[in-house]
Amino acid sequence: MFDPTDLYRLSGEVPELTDPVLLYHFEGFVDAGGAGRLAMGHLLEELEHRVVATFDVDRLLDYRSRRPVMTFDTDRWVSVESHELTLRLAHDTTGTPFLLLTGPEPDREWELFTAALDALATRLGVGRLVTVHGIPMAVPHTRPLGITGHASRPELVSGQTSAFGRVQVPGSVAALVEFRLGAKGHDALGYAVHVPHYLAQAEYPAAALTALEAVTRSTGLVFPLEGLREAADRTDTEIAEQIGASEELSTAITGLEQQYDAFAAGAERENLMAEPAEMPTGDELAAQFEAFLAERDERRGD
Structure with a gap:
């Protein structure tokens, strides 16, 4: 033992x-x-x-x-x-x-x-x-x-x-x-x-x-938590800029908002776990955001 x-x-x-x-x-x-x-x-x-x-x-x-x-x-x-x-x-x-x-x-x-x-x-x-x-x-x-x-x-x-x-x-x-x-x-x-x-x-x-x-x-x-709040605000601002520049992303986020609001109003729990219909998949959305974040990091490095 x-x-x-x-x-x-x-x-x-x-x-x-x-x-x-x-x-x-x-x-x-x-x-x-x-x-x-x-x-x-x-x-x-x-x-x-x-x-x-x-x-x-x-x-x-x-x-x-x-x-x-x-x-x-x-x-x-x-x-x-x-x-x-x-x-x-x-x-x-x-x-x-x-x-x-x-x-x-x-x-x-x-x-x-x-x-x-x-x-x-x-x-x-x-x-x-x-x-x-x-x-x-x-x-x-x-x-x-x-x-x-x-x-x-x-x-x-x-x-x-x-x-x-x-x-x-x-x-x-x-x-x-x-x-x-x-x-x-x-x-x-x-x-x-x-x-x-x-x-x-x-x-x-x-x-x-x-x-x-x-x-x-x-x-x-x-x-x-002040430093963490500032970092969160900066990231949210950068994400908003990325979404504003892409009609596809804007449409996808709007769909997620509607799905979330329906859930919050009493829709079935499974909605939050499902992939949004007729929208980019999570992987596709993630790829677009990762490309944006990588480009942002490169700009910061320069």
Whole structure:
């Protein structure tokens, strides 16, 4: 029997905390618009933090499926960008401490990893675990972004509506953490932000903003969001410019708006999941937006 605590190493003095929230996001699973990645990256950039524990990525990752980037200079290797799966201690804008777990999604030993996180959460007195990510939906960016909440106890996301019934989907470590730790008595919940399907492959700051606002409502943590709001406003302005220059895109977005409004007025839930009829597919819309965003990035680089 392997000891799950062998999967991580504590760094420095173990903090004395009282029911801290543990936010977590693993890169590699579905994350439309980069909602979870941008949200966690924003917090790490804006808030001071220190490492509490690091996980053994040599055991958890398949390097041949996610090869680390190495730099070759003239006649020798000079650096390697090693993967890190790290738990950090940060403080929100009110000084409230919370924990932040980020890094690549483990490729192997999922059950042992969840057991290790259970042991670590218990040792640190974690009161609630929360995860966020984005999922692609047939919704327009001109309407408020929806959220699907899920939790180990229904009351943790009371008042939330869902666009889904009973479905089977490929699993993820984030979902397994909620399932396993919830069964062991931890409060665990998550939010899936509904990202317009044509923006799923682009960075969409509005999705990250929506995710962090949902975390604030459920945990009371207060984050510095001004920079994220500005990024979301800039992106929305650029998207509006792209749509205004294309009659095809304008027609497609109008169709999505009508579909969304019909749903909001009480139409069948399945409408949000279906491809819009007689409109460009999500892939076609995404390709047009990706071309626009790539051209925008080139202009910025120049």
